[in-house]
Amino acid sequence: MGPMRHFSVPSVRAQETIEKLRQNGWISNDYRIHPGSEENILIPLNFDAPNDIPDDFVGEIISTTPLPITRSKSWQEIFEEEVGGLGLSELDEGWARGHEIVGDVLIQPAQRFSGNIPQNIDSLIRAKMQAHPRIRVLAFDYGVQGEYRVRDLEIAAVRTDRIILGNELESLSSELLHTDTTIRESGLHIKLNPAKVYFSSKLETERLETIRILQDFKKELNRPLAICDPYCGVGPALAHICAQKDLSSTILANDLNPNCIPYIFKNIPPLQSIQPPKNIDGLMQITPKVLVGNMDAQKIPSDNAQLGQWDVLLVNLPHMSLNHLPSLIPLLKTETPSLVRGWSILPHDEVEDLPNRLISISGGRTTTHNIKIKVRKQYAPSHDMVGYWMRLCGAPTGI
Ligand SMILES: C[S@@+](CC[C@H](N)C(=O)[O-])C[C@H]1O[C@@H](n2cnc3c(N)ncnc32)[C@H](O)[C@@H]1O
Incomplete structure (x- = not known):
């Protein structure tokens, strides 16, 4: 101009x-x-x-020289300017659906093309990249896979000095063609790669709630807590916990997915200055206060040294939480109260009975009064995602 x-x-x-x-x-x-x-x-x-x-x-x-007004346009406005008003309605519902932003990666729910590439997909990609100038990579998400719950991602666009997509992506080096990223959460920097490990930024509020409850529990016990996170992913919950002065005495960070291990060392403050071992076989004492594991969580109790050691157990494996919980309960201390923080996906008609199931799993060490349940959201037409807190006291009675 x-x-x-x-x-x-x-x-x-x-x-x-x-x-x-x-x-x-x-x-x-x-x-x-x-x-x-x-x-x-x-x-x-x-x-x-x-x-x-x-x-x-x-x-x-x-x-x-005039200075343009920099009102940022929505991706829908940019898209419609490029392809005309009807463009959006011509897109399959799945493509026009919302996306998730993880650090500088925009994750677009998608279906694999079976031959015919839907019209206007390139315009959609460009519009989303232009509307979100901090996004470096846009990736199609074909869904969560396997027991590690990792998304099947395909890079669809990369921003260098311009937006690169389609066949031109093949000319880019691997230094640019990746989805490694850092998210900022309540002042913390959490590193991860959503193509290799599970991560959901939607759980930030849950992590903050966990901190609040654990602060109160620490006051009650009048000492820092021994906290076990057997399904820790890249360690976001433990990163928050370790950022709180004297909240934890010892921590156990375990995940079955070996790709989580390097990120656990990047994200959990006491580990950040330590080079991750090449291979972690079972549990490894990294510092006097930190154990890191790369094993099936259900096998942790087969290490006798872990039995009755932990004040708090985080059970973030919503699809299997109630199946795994019985083998994990022996990890909890019996001489003082302990807490389980769990998530579970349940059919609607099983939610009401959850306290009874938890009482039975605890071996009679809790009561309905000591269990708090919150339906977080409808997970599927017939299922809910439920968050629960369970407080256990004393030794099992064998109920
Ligand atoms: C829903 S994710 C939760 C991750 C993490 N707690 C978070 O909030 O980001 C479940 C995690 O459990 C891990 N996992 C699945 N099966 C496991 C098992 N049998 N033992 C240990 N970890 C397991 C997956 O690799 C994944 O990282």
Whole structure:
């Protein structure tokens, strides 16, 4: 854009002049009113403004480079500008659905093409990348796979000095073609690669709730807590816990997915200065206060040293939580109260009975009064995602 007409007015007269120009309909809505170099304000004029501004205006018309108004457009607006108004309705419902942003990666739910590539997909990708200028990579998500719950991602666009997509992606080096990223969560930096490990930024509020409850539990026990996270993923919950002064005495960070291990060392504060071992076989004492594991959580209790050692157990394996829990309960201390923080996916009609199941799993060490259940969301037409807290006291009675 070349120079255009602006009305230059002394700063002290700016407000009244802007109002008068606006009443006359002479201000351009596409450019910014901005300060000039000499105690003056520059007001962009539109085509309706005459070259002879009436004498009762203090100031003069000058020609200078305009500053565009940078209102960011939504991806829908950008998309419709590119392909026309009907474009969105022509897209399959799945493609037009929401996306998730994980760090600088935009994850777009998608279906694999069986031959015919839907029209306008490239425009959709460009629109989303333009609407989110901090996004470096847009990846199609074909769904969660396997026991590690990792998404099947395909990189669909990369931002370098421009947006690269389609066949041109093949010319990029592997340094650019990856989905490694960092998310910022309550002042913490959590590193991960959503193509290799499970991660959900939607769980941030749950992590903050966990901290609140554990702070209270620490006060009650009057000492830092021994906290066991056998399904820790890249360690977001433990990162929050370790960021709290003296909340934990010892921690156990375990995940079956070996790809989680390097990230556990990047994300959990006491491990950040330590080089991860090449191979972790079972559980490994990394510092006097931190154990790291790469094993099936159900086998942790076969290490006798872990039995009765932990005040808190996090059970974040919603599809299998209740099946795994019985083998994990022996990890909890019996001489003082302990807490289980779990999540479970249950058919709607089984939610009501969850407290009874938990009482039975605990071996009679809890009561309905010591169990709190919250239905987090409808997970599927017939299932709910349920979060629970269970407080256990004493030794099992064998119920
Ligand atoms: C729902 S994710 C939760 C991850 C993490 N707690 C978080 O909030 O980001 C479940 C995790 O359990 C791990 N996992 C699955 N089966 C496991 C098992 N038998 N033992 C240990 N970890 C397992 C998966 O690799 C995954 O990282």
